[in-house]
Amino acid sequence: MAGNVTGHRFLYNFRKYKFLLYQLVSRDIKTKYRKSVLGIFWSFLEPLLTMIVLTIIFSTLFKGFGVENYPVYLLTGRLIFTFFAGGTSAAMRSIRGSASILKTVYVPKYIYSLSAILSNFVTFLLSLVVLFLVMAATNAPFTIYIIFTSLPILALLFFTIGVGLIVATVNVFFRDLEHLYGVFLTLLMYATPIFYPPSIVPASFRWIQDYNPIYAVIECCRSAFLYGEIYDPHQLLFALISAAVAMIVGLALFYRYQDKFILHI
């Protein structure tokens, strides 16, 4: 509410609260693993163990669906989906969760939603180390195209921020979303080819894959991590456009209603 800053209020605020953003992100990560003996190693261990469990289940039950290098196939999909699901869920609770602070001190509200997503993003980046280890163990190709995956991953980050802002806003007014969103994420997880190859889905349901920005990112990353190839630029373009649309809708919705948050939390 500083009245003397008019022109670049957003930038001014961002510079001023950069340190808060950093503090919140590191707080999330630190407190998540505090008290556990292995600490931060859990962010490597958890995806690794889950991957092993799922690989055992699916390769015995379904013979891995005939997918080559199933561990890398699965891990790529799961890491990306887990980031999206975890990031948006944390963002959804971020505004309500910090009600006591928002009611006492002026802090740009998006800082809380953004920090919730960024801390999930840091965990995601750490867990990529596991992916590289599994790739090395399974003789997957390491090519220059791995570096190119930073583009779809960036698109994924912005897509998650956009969706996160939308669910954070809606959840302030309708708390039902907290329960509903979990169900939706489960549905989305099974609708996205994470455990299974896209080809087993009947043609009449293929549109779920075609119009799924998360799956576009997964496919881009699989091309690089699994096959050592460059991804289809159309997939990248679709991911980027989805990210831009999500950001625009998210920001517009959040800014339109953020002054009313305080009356509802």
Place this chain on the structure above:
Amino acid sequence: MENTVIKVENVKMKFNLSKEKTDNLKEYVIKFIKRELQYQPFWALKGVSFEVNKGDKFGIIGLNGAGKSTLLKLIAGVMKPTEGKIWVKGSMVPLLEMGAGFDPDYTGRENIFLKGALLGYTRRFLEEKFDEIVEFSELEEFIDVPLKNYSSGMKARLAFSIATMVEPEILIIDEVLSVGDAKFQEKSREKMNSLLDEDATVLFVSHSTQQVRNICNRAIWLDKGKLITQGPVDEVCDAYEKFIHLK
């Protein structure tokens, strides 16, 4: 006016009582069907205007529900007014509900940085002031202990030390600061007085005219969202006391 640091212009604040209570879809639908979603406006502030000059110790008095806290929250930027304008110049530190913003799993040390960041301070500034904050709070031995193991007095001491370690241009104080034991209270009173002596502008909210008279030089009296009088502290307090006794 060059000297004005806070300007409140015809500020009105409306809460919608019926709508604010529906926070889930079921209630919303039921109320919509029963046509109960209509407006139940409640005006917490009904057009308040005043100006605070640099260095003023400005008291806000009034009964419960007069709109004092709403006014402070509007000035602190936590809420936006329904109508009217609020203009604030300079850095502002609110000393309200001081426990907010601490993380119970964090140690005292980590909480100093977290809470400091929340108040908008930079890392460099907090590192500079860190020793001073710890020393003032007298928590040297416990600074690496998680906050959930602190007593409530210790928490309050830490909060007070962080909030007052800077010299903010505008300080917002809601009610009295009675934190810690008698010895710490004495210390915090001294710290408050030294803040008051400097040219910081202070907004002070209280039920007690005694405290307002001690601290402030100017005051306003709010009642049911309206500004009744404003002026030199003694005039406003006299009028307010007279009104209380009449009741």
